Amino acid sequence: MGKATSTAWSLVLKKLIALASVERGQEKSGTRLEFEYTMQAVRHRVGARVVPLLFFNPPRKTATPAGG
Secondary structure, eight states, X not given: OEEEEEEEEETXXXXXXXXXXXXXXXXXXXXXXXXXXXXXXXXXXXXXXXXXXXXXXXXXXXXXXXXX
16 A cells, blocks of 8 residues: 655654655545554554645745845
8 A cells, every 4th residue: 555664753742653655546635544564573553644744844945045
């Protein structure tokens, strides 16, 4: 169904979060999926939910420089 490409423990959410690529047709926001991952030679299955990808785009990155 897909593949998690990056995972990290969220200190704020207190849960594992991941970026993943999923098969066409599974990308709709809210879709529930199940992933399998291996940690310390033990396989684990976890539930996942597709959410919109949020990017941090601060105004300082797109501002026009002063004085030109």
